[in-house]
Amino acid sequence: MLTLPSVPEAVRQTRRDTAAALSEYGLSPDSAFAGAVLLVVSELVSNAVRHAADHSPTVDVTLAIAAERLVIGVADQDPRLPDLSPQAMGDGLRTVSELTAAYGGALSVEAAVHRCGKTMLVWFALPDDLGMYGRRVGSCAL
Structure with a gap:
């Protein structure tokens, strides 16, 4: 897990990591695929x-690879949940949502269980050409 201050520079650091x-x-x-992942985490x-x-x-x-998926979670302490209906989403x-869907994935939001806040979750289906190294179940990178 990578914890960063809620400042604009956090976007650049997250992209690098x-x-x-x-x-x-x-x-x-x-x-x-990497370009799509980097754009999603930046957004x-x-x-x-x-x-x-x-x-x-x-x-x-957080970023993890498990069950043929790349999963990204971005959590904050704001209890307000965004409306993920197509007509309510901003650009x-x-x-x-469109990038994750293009790679066989999805976007969701979950309220934090043990504290105030939420986690935005996205997952992507792993590309077929990733190879066995990236297909290790439970591996975690950030």
């Missing part, structure tokens, strides 16, 4: 910084 994690899993940072952290910073001094980012979440 996510790109490094994807490289560890054998994904070229220049691939279309989610940017939204947390923009909309939750008043309630959340930090943002937690950023619409982009996230």
